[in-house]
Amino acid sequence: MKRLSRRDFLMGSLGGIAIVSGFSGIVIPEQVSAAKYPWGYKKLDPDKVAEMAYENFFKGYCCYAVSSAIILSLQKEIGEPYTLLPVDAFKFGHGGVIGWGTICGTLLGAGLATSFAAGKEGEEILNDVMNWYSNTELPIYMPRVAKSSIKNRSKSNSPLCHVSVNKWMTKEGVPFKSAQRKERCARLAADVAKKTVSLLNQWVDGKFEMQNDSQVALYSTTTQHNCTDCHGSKVPSPPK
Amino acid sequence: MKRLSRRDFLMGSLGGIAIVSGFSGIVIPEQVSAAKYPWGYKKLDPDKVAEMAYENFFKGYCCYAVSSAIILSLQKEIGEPYTLLPVDAFKFGHGGVIGWGTICGTLLGAGLATSFAAGKEGEEILNDVMNWYSNTELPIYMPRVAKSSIKNRSKSNSPLCHVSVNKWMTKEGVPFKSAQRKERCARLAADVAKKTVSLLNQWVDGKFEMQNDSQVALYSTTTQHNCTDCHGSKVPSPPK
Numbered sequence: 003m004k005r006l007s008r009r010d011f012l013m014g015s016l017g018g019i020a021i022v023s024g025f026s027g028i029v030i031p032e033q034v035s036a037a038k039y040p041w042g043y044k045k046l047d048p049d050k051v052a053e054m055a056y057e058n059f060f061k062g063y064c065c066y067a068v069s070s071a072i073i074l075s076l077q078k079e080i081g082e083p084y085t086l087l088p089v090d091a092f093k094f095g096h097g098g099v100i101g102w103g104t105i106c107g108t109l110l111g112a113g114l115a116t117s118f119a120a121g122k123e124g125e126e127i128l129n130d131v132m133n134w135y136s137n138t139e140l141p142i143y144m145p146r147v148a149k150s151s152i153k154n155r156s157k158s159n160s161p162l163c164h165v166s167v168n169k170w171m172t173k174e175g176v177p178f179k180s181a182q183r184k185e186r187c188a189r190l191a192a193d194v195a196k197k198t199v200s201l202l203n204q205w206v207d208g209k210f211e212m213q214n215d216s217q218v219a220l221y222s223t224t225t226q227h228n229c230t231d232c233h234g235s236k237v238p239s240p241p242k
Numbered sequence: 243m244k245r246l247s248r249r250d251f252l253m254g255s256l257g258g259i260a261i262v263s264g265f266s267g268i269v270i271p272e273q274v275s276a277a278k279y280p281w282g283y284k285k286l287d288p289d290k291v292a293e294m295a296y297e298n299f300f301k302g303y304c305c306y307a308v309s310s311a312i313i314l315s316l317q318k319e320i321g322e323p324y325t326l327l328p329v330d331a332f333k334f335g336h337g338g339v340i341g342w343g344t345i346c347g348t349l350l351g352a353g354l355a356t357s358f359a360a361g362k363e364g365e366e367i368l369n370d371v372m373n374w375y376s377n378t379e380l381p382i383y384m385p386r387v388a389k390s391s392i393k394n395r396s397k398s399n400s401p402l403c404h405v406s407v408n409k410w411m412t413k414e415g416v417p418f419k420s421a422q423r424k425e426r427c428a429r430l431a432a433d434v435a436k437k438t439v440s441l442l443n444q445w446v447d448g449k450f451e452m453q454n455d456s457q458v459a460l461y462s463t464t465t466q467h468n469c470t471d472c473h474g475s476k477v478p479s480p481p482k
Binding site: 085223 | 323326330331332333334338341342343344345350354356358361365369372401403407414419456457458463466471480482
């Protein structure tokens with residue numbers, strides 16, 4: 003069924019079940035429903051979105067930072083249906099999902115944004131973002147006015163919050179609850195938002211090509227690339 | 243700004259910026275926006291939602307299975323704003339997020355549903371679901387008509403897809419792309435959906451109390467409980 007928009011309403015071009023209101027000549031749909039997915043994308047400025055992600059980290063942490071920076075920007079550029087999505091719903095991704103150290107919240111935020119914008123094709127974009135994240139010394143982003151000063155970058159070799167943040171904390175010598183750790187994760191959010199928007203911008207121009215194959219195609223099971231980090235020299239093969 | 247609903251429209255109780263249409267006496271908001279978050283919850287039948295999760299797994303895999311089973315049920319029970327959310331957007335969580343084996347997609351689906359329904363309090367529900375998932379021999383659910391026959395249950399000791407699914411595959415002796423592995427993950431989705439709905443039902447009655455402390459409170463960093471699985475006897479302490 004077609005979603006109710008102001009234009010549809012005024013133009014009278016409504017689909018689906020309709021009722022007649024008490025006002026003359028107006029029909030109103032019985033129930034509005036989810037807009038056709040995916041919701042599309044309009045080019046954004048990667049640097050502006052990065053800045054917004056950095057600032058938004060301090061309002062709702064990592065997953066919120068990236069998802070809100072992209073989705074709120076699309077709310078401004080596109081309007082509905084993005085304006086119907088409450089970005090606060092994505093705060094729970096903090097700390098690798100409520101502190102369990104699973105997927106880095108910035109990557110989950112990128113996954114949500116790419117999914118709403120590009121649907122199934124968003125998965126290819128996310129796959130490249132996750133490979134880039136794992137293989138890059140981060141954070142790169144330098145805020146105009148930093149909340150805290152930090153010294154180090156580190157390469158996670160993994161999309162897991164636990165691995166990524168603890169490697170950096172050990173290098174920097176600071177605890178999880180320090181201002182420096184928050185600063186690092188805020189800058190990381192800016193980096194991931196910028197990378198994601200850069201690839202979405204290529205995609206909307208028809209110029210995006212996935213650089214990395216899928217994990218299951220590469221390993222015949224769901225996994226990362228850093229097998230020996232946990233398994234040592236005894237990396238098991240999945241059953242055949 | 244208040245979201246436009248049919249009732250608001252008919253009752254004339256609109257908030258926010260408004261314009262006057264060409265029709266007499268009607269105001270229409272300039273832009274509709276996201277409904278007040280969280281969106282609330284109405285008691286669901288855990289067994290019915292479990293069955294729906296099992297079936298939906300075969301339409302969009304693990305994360306979709308759990309999130310769609312709960313959210314589509316709430317679309318039916320509550321209507322808007324749940325009807326404005328395209329559940330297809332959560333398919334990307336499959337295989338621990340597009341096959342990277344991070345958070346089990348069923349748990350990500352639970353996180354999304356609990357977040358939209360219960361907001362910040364949903365995090366406490368999810369935390370208990372994740373502890374239960376890690377400590378329980380799964381899958382328990384038995385479909386009325388199974389797509390495939392499977393023999394084993396396993397305890398993951400972890401919320402990670404990679405750990406959870408590979409432990410089970412090794413026990414069952416089947417590869418990732420087998421019908422049996424899909425059957426196991428579909429039943430697991432049913433279990434997670436049922437557990438999540440059971441806790442949400444308690445919560446909406448004011449009877450939910452979180453049984454497990456947060457991971458960061460317990461470990462001073464983002465992590466799981468199974469430290470020795472990756473670190474062996476040399477479990478490092480996070481910097482102080």
